[in-house]
Amino acid sequence: MDYFNATLSKIRNLEIQGAADIAKEASKAFIFKISESKSKDKDELIREINTIKQKIFNTRPTEPFMRNMINHIISSAQDMDFKYIIPSLHINLNKTLRWTTKTERELANIGAKKIKKGYVAYTHCHSSTVVSIFKKAKDTGIEFEVHNTETRPLYQGRKTAKELVAYGIKIRHYVDSAARLALKKADIMMIGADAITSEGQVINKIGSELISEAANRLNIPVYVCTHSWKFNSETIFGFDEVIEKRVEKEVWPGKPRKVIIDNYAFEKIDPSLITGIISEMGIYRPQNFIEEVKRRYKWMFTI
């Protein structure tokens, strides 16, 4: 299998997971594939770009970061002469990846300030954004502990626990149904996001809304930590963010034939449950976050 197809398959089977890593790896795979193009003129090349793009987008439906990043890389190339398109896509990829790294660092700095000495921070699933915040807090010398849940059926919570413990951060790990217990001693809940809609709903790993409700009852602030390019501008025009449904056998291989399993990968978190969204732009309430995205990233609304 070539690099392009191998990357798509890794995204599909979650060897590459988490919205930010998916977006970066998908963008590199896109450039690899389009660089092999045999298109003879601009129209043919644009058609090819769209076909490759769609193939990538179909790997994980609930990933606007991936869609925004690839659309951004493509956007300026469309007005160019045929022979400049592919070289400019390469330049755009490198610029975008550099910019993403810089903004991810800014985001981690902002988020780390929310973790105080002696805190217990709760998280669910594996978010590279949340992990980078915890690592930054540790780097600045803050003593704190993390509680996290394992995240069935694919146990991304173990990945979080492994990374944090390897970094010297104290971690206490719980089964998903013990989430309320894991939260009880927590001072702050920090989770990632896969998508944010125009109505301020955040879409993240299944369980995220249930656990946010528990956090609200316990008066624990809920922070969503996310790069702002996870905003789905199409939701403004009435399109729903699709919630990915995955195969039954992830949940129960060898289940009785007539048992039906709804294996949703993600769920929507109502904005009323969210204390703030921490992004590279700062910390905002969901509605203000959207206004800020509109102000800064006009291109998201024109593609």
Ligand code: RUB
């Ligand atoms: C991962 C998940 C993460 C977000 C954010 O789900 O829900 O919280 O993707 O991750 P999956 P990041 O394992 O199904 O991809 O902060 O790394 O973008």
